[in-house]
Amino acid sequence: MSKSYPFIKVQPPGPKAKELLKKDQRYISPSSAKAYPLMVKRANGVMVEDVDGNRYLDFTAGIAVANTGHCHPKVVDAVTRQAKELLHMSGADFYNPLQIELAERLDTICPGPSPKRVFFSNSGAESVEAAIKLVRHHTKRPYLIAFINAFHGRTMGALSLTGSKSIQRKGFAPLLPGVVHVPYAYCYRCAYGLTYPQCNTACVSWIEEELFATYLPAEEVAAVFVEPIQGEGGYIVPPKEFLQGLESLCKRYGIMLVADEVQSGMGRTGKMLAIEHFGVVSDIVCLAKGIASGLPLGATVAGNKIMEWPPGAHASTFGGNPVSCRAALATIDVLQGGLIEHAAKMGSYLLNELKNIHSSHRLIGEVRGKGLMIAVEMVEDKETKKRAREERNRVVEKAFMKGLLLLDCGRSAIRFCPSLTILKKDVDKALAIFDESLTEVEKGVR
Numbered sequence: 001m002s003k004s005y006p007f008i009k010v011q012p013p014g015p016k017a018k019e020l021l022k023k024d025q026r027y028i029s030p031s032s033a034k035a036y037p038l039m040v041k042r043a044n045g046v047m048v049e050d051v052d053g054n055r056y057l058d059f060t061a062g063i064a065v066a067n068t069g070h071c072h073p074k075v076v077d078a079v080t081r082q083a084k085e086l087l088h089m090s091g092a093d094f095y096n097p098l099q100i101e102l103a104e105r106l107d108t109i110c111p112g113p114s115p116k117r118v119f120f121s122n123s124g125a126e127s128v129e130a131a132i133k134l135v136r137h138h139t140k141r142p143y144l145i146a147f148i149n150a151f152h153g154r155t156m157g158a159l160s161l162t163g164s165k166s167i168q169r170k171g172f173a174p175l176l177p178g179v180v181h182v183p184y185a186y187c188y189r190c191a192y193g194l195t196y197p198q199c200n201t202a203c204v205s206w207i208e209e210e211l212f213a214t215y216l217p218a219e220e221v222a223a224v225f226v227e228p229i230q231g232e233g234g235y236i237v238p239p240k241e242f243l244q245g246l247e248s249l250c251k252r253y254g255i256m257l258v259a260d261e262v263q264s265g266m267g268r269t270g271k272m273l274a275i276e277h278f279g280v281v282s283d284i285v286c287l288a289k290g291i292a293s294g295l296p297l298g299a300t301v302a303g304n305k306i307m308e309w310p311p312g313a314h315a316s317t318f319g320g321n322p323v324s325c326r327a328a329l330a331t332i333d334v335l336q337g338g339l340i341e342h343a344a345k346m347g348s349y350l351l352n353e354l355k356n357i358h359s360s361h362r363l364i365g366e367v368r369g370k371g372l373m374i375a376v377e378m379v380e381d382k383e384t385k386k387r388a389r390e391e392r393n394r395v396v397e398k399a400f401m402k403g404l405l406l407l408d409c410g411r412s413a414i415r416f417c418p419s420l421t422i423l424k425k426d427v428d429k430a431l432a433i434f435d436e437s438l439t440e441v442e443k444g445v446r
């Protein structure tokens with residue numbers, strides 16, 4: 001498909017999209033908050049086409065999933081061949097050679113000593129659920145530490161760790177008992193009144209000096225769940241010292257460190273896993289999203305000695321489905337064939353270009369990120385740093401109308417997470433549309 005993009009043929013949502021939106025309202029659960037009325041028909045590479053024939057430049061990669069680009073030919077070929085051979089024969093009861101092959105690859109991809117073992121599931125939330133059960137089972141301890149602003153999924157266990165938007169938790173209590181939320185680096189409400197860079201390890205010291213001393217017995221904590229770079233919470237990159245401090249805190253008290261790499265993993269940040277940027281080795285890694293280029297797959301990877309649970313302790317009918325495993329193997333081949341280095345290069349280019357336009361836009365408060373996990377924080381005023389949520393939403397909507405797909409993250413940020421295959425010419429197109437949309441919102445153009 002070599003059609004040009006972006007190409008807006010009819011103002012979205014077009015007539016076909018409008019018809020379908022009515023039906024969606026009638027038949028689909030309204031619980032997911034859609035960004036804008038994009039009714040997708042097909043996608044290829046970094047181009048997404050809607051049902052009315054509009055073509056968009058996709059800077060969302062289907063929420064950081066299509067890391068190899070939509071419908072990468074090698075992934076499609078692997079999926080097609082596998083679909084003809086075996087669609088399903090549950091890993092919950094039978095052995096599956098593709099799971100073994102993929103687990104072997106994940107063993108080498110995830111930092112830390114081999115051998116490791118893998119539990120396969122279908123999604124990010126399920127990979128976190130498995131980790132919650134595993135750390136409790138392994139340590140025989142009840143408590144879990146998670147971070148304010150974290151996102152780990154929406155099933156009841158994962159939701160109990162999630163702390164990025166209260167609407168996600170509202171109406172669902174009581175959640176899992178024993179979860180304690182603590183501040184993440186750059187929380188802007190430091191218990192010690194510190195700001196960056198003095199706050200680098202303050203959040204970690206606070207856990208040890210205050211939380212463990214007054215409220216939470218350290219020897220009863222099973223695990224700390226952390227996103228090496230917070231995703232839904234705003235693409236927040238913590239200082240190295242923060243994650244390294246957590247790693248040593250966990251070691252001191254026999255606590256498992258769980259890295260939720262569901263969004264930041266699989267090459268997204270310019271390295272296979274984001275924790276590699278920080279020189280940290282976690283006990284468990286949770287993967288999903290980009291692992292199979294769009295097919296449902298979750299993986300919880302842990303050292304052999306940690307994943308020592310008996311048959312019957314945990315299983316999934318569909319988890320590690322043969323088609324998803326094939327897609328993941330093809331994805332890893334593509335990622336390791338130079339794509340991660342390319343993503344690092346494109347990420348630096350995009351980050352620098354966004355930083356270059358920082359001063360010419362009053363609404364840009366901060367530009368941050370690693371690799372192709374980049375966010376622009378929108379503020380009403382650079383001095384007060386008051387969040388510009390409304391304006392953020394208008395910029396995202398305007399960009400959509402002009403053919404650029406962006407997403408929000410955090411309370412007032414816009415995320416840029418295109419496929420890792422993105423080329424400089426497409427980054428330039430996206431920058432031009434973003435700049436134009438931002439300028440119009442700043443001028444009050446409706």
Ligand SMILES: Cc1ncc(COP(=O)(O)O)c(C=O)c1O
Pocket residue numbers: 123124125126128151152153154227231232260261262263264288289
């Ligand atoms: C860091 C992180 N963990 C877990 C999840 C949940 O993944 P899923 O939506 O596949 O359940 C997400 C989804 O955005 C995520 O970003």
